Amino acid sequence: MTARDFELACPPPFRHRTVQLAHGGGGRLSRELVEQIFIPAFGGAALSARHDSAVVEVPRGRIALTTDGYVVRPLFFPGGDIGKLAVCGTINDLAMTGAAPRWLAVAFVLEEGLPMEDLHRVVASMRDAARASGMEIVTGDTKVVDRGKGDGMFITTTGVGVVPEGITIEPRAVRPGDVVFVSGDLGRHGIAVLSTREGLTITGALESDCAPLDGLVAALLSAGVVPHCLRDPTRGGLASALNEIALDAGVDIDIDERAVPVNETVAGACELFGLDPLYVACEGRLVAFVPEEHAAAAIEVMRAHPAAPEPARIGTVRDNAAPGRAGRVTLRSRLGMNRWLDIPAGEQLPRIC
Amino acid sequence: MTARDFELACPPPFRHRTVQLAHGGGGRLSRELVEQIFIPAFGGAALSARHDSAVVEVPRGRIALTTDGYVVRPLFFPGGDIGKLAVCGTINDLAMTGAAPRWLAVAFVLEEGLPMEDLHRVVASMRDAARASGMEIVTGDTKVVDRGKGDGMFITTTGVGVVPEGITIEPRAVRPGDVVFVSGDLGRHGIAVLSTREGLTITGALESDCAPLDGLVAALLSAGVVPHCLRDPTRGGLASALNEIALDAGVDIDIDERAVPVNETVAGACELFGLDPLYVACEGRLVAFVPEEHAAAAIEVMRAHPAAPEPARIGTVRDNAAPGRAGRVTLRSRLGMNRWLDIPAGEQLPRIC
CATH class of the missing domain: 3.30.1330.10 (PurM-like, N-terminal domain)
Known part of the structure; x- marks a missing residue:
């Protein structure tokens, strides 16, 4: 004790x-x-x-x-x-x-x-x-x-x-060419809360990813990696986070679904509940928009940091393909098809945070 | 319109x-x-x-x-x-x-x-x-x-x-000899909310005193009046505010009930509800603990300021009469009797703020 x-x-x-x-x-x-x-x-x-x-x-x-x-x-x-x-x-x-x-x-x-x-x-x-x-x-x-x-x-x-002096990390700083990273696998928090609420016993003892990310960000900055933007994909998950930034920065974002880490237990629970893990909340993961010249250093820092358990390069920022329309997120699926990854209209999981 | x-x-x-x-x-x-x-x-x-x-x-x-x-x-x-x-x-x-x-x-x-x-x-x-x-x-x-x-x-x-630089206003700065002021009559907010909730029509169209006090405080400071402590008597009213400060500053406070401004409608409603106006919340009044040498200037500033509708000198801070015991508030009543003005144990008026 x-x-x-x-x-x-x-x-x-x-x-x-x-x-x-x-x-x-x-x-x-x-x-x-x-x-x-x-x-x-x-x-x-x-x-x-x-x-x-x-x-x-x-x-x-x-x-x-x-x-x-x-x-x-x-x-x-x-x-x-x-x-x-x-x-x-x-x-x-x-x-x-x-x-x-x-x-x-x-x-x-x-x-x-x-x-x-x-x-x-x-x-x-x-x-x-x-x-x-x-x-x-x-x-x-x-x-x-x-x-x-x-x-x-x-x-x-x-x-x-x-x-810190000289540091400005914000949505409108995102630029075409930026590389998109996530620091770990997605959806643990939402599934852990939902399973508890529904009384579902999940094999593999899934826990929320709830954790602080300040140490990881400080490590990136000390290594000279200054992301253009950072966002923690909470309510609405990765899909909402990416869409918000695409809209606010006026850019398009391409994501490769095969590169997005999702734990097997989470994937299984999502199938059971009829959820898409890209829309399920994390509480200890970040999405980083990093200029290409810092991308190698960024992944290196994340790989060495305990708060980034499964860092992955998941996509790239592009010029808005149709200037005038809102920024948009495209997902290249596991089967190689492209589809828009839209912002969710409704509410998949109320009261998960 | x-x-x-x-x-x-x-x-x-x-x-x-x-x-x-x-x-x-x-x-x-x-x-x-x-x-x-x-x-x-x-x-x-x-x-x-x-x-x-x-x-x-x-x-x-x-x-x-x-x-x-x-x-x-x-x-x-x-x-x-x-x-x-x-x-x-x-x-x-x-x-x-x-x-x-x-x-x-x-x-x-x-x-x-x-x-x-x-x-x-x-x-x-x-x-x-x-x-x-x-x-x-x-x-x-x-x-x-x-x-x-x-x-x-x-x-x-x-x-x-x-x-502002050089300004420290806090409970532990209160000193024996400080003069205690209130900026206006007490209890309007609590009674206005309670009456509405109970569906009681009060003659005199009583309104909450809800108002900002930053202008009044700035006026005091610009006039060179630096209160030792300020407190807005919200939940628990004047009695709680005074007791908190007596406890935290380790002093006794004497209050003259006849000097405490209470509007007639509030007094009437308090009688009806069985409440003591000294325990009823305000949301636009302050209590000021001012060193004696600033007392005349303080009342002058308040009299000239719209956020202090009825400023009054209501009491004085004294040395703790029995060092070792907690600071205490004494009320000299309208009839000339002294009694402790205790901190309320329970809850007179839930959900008034």
């Missing part, structure tokens, strides 16, 4: 075993929640100052700011939970601009009746995930809604990172 | 009259929501860059960071709505450190079935409130939860502001 297991097994003796409306009321119970759960886990000078805002020192230059709400159901899934997801998701959104993650703000909307142990467990995950990337949780908020007006727990995390 | 009224009366022809799960799915409907609702209202270069994070330029020095979830019910109430509240609340949390509000991140958790017009109306309020304080909405996120798993709309706003 590790220290962490022990701590999880023996949470402090909460006065209430479940979350009460008064825990969000701004009175004594709110203060208890902060003192018994949040400060011990998140600690830090700024949080302990207990002011309406955290005040932190920044260098002159650019900061990156990102926010995401997390409503995943169930709260706990193989390979993670809503807390790890909420921290890694925000770290990754910062990393996609090249920023080093620094400060995190956390807002909970809890449903009355949520077991206090679940909250404690999620908070411990958040602490671990933040620490691993050197992020400080500096401020937060908790609201409680009446039973039946929420779903256990929603978390919104907002991150601030410091963008 | 103003341009604003016209716009609200004639929203763009949404393809869906209500929010669908797919609006949170990361596909085409998510993109439509961003293009039809968020970009037209919030505009701006950073948001339009459509990247995973917004990148903004900061001066060297200190920034303030704050986050708050808003779960108020009903979404629309006299004097405001959840959107205005979410923006003003975050502006005010920044202003309480002396920071000038600059950048705002907005995360929505929408319930499937929410009327699109409600969302459109709330977003217009947010835009107006942000503009009035010179805040730019730079990044956002939308998640949709299935019907019955939310309550129309929850909003989390996270703000970043720039703290």
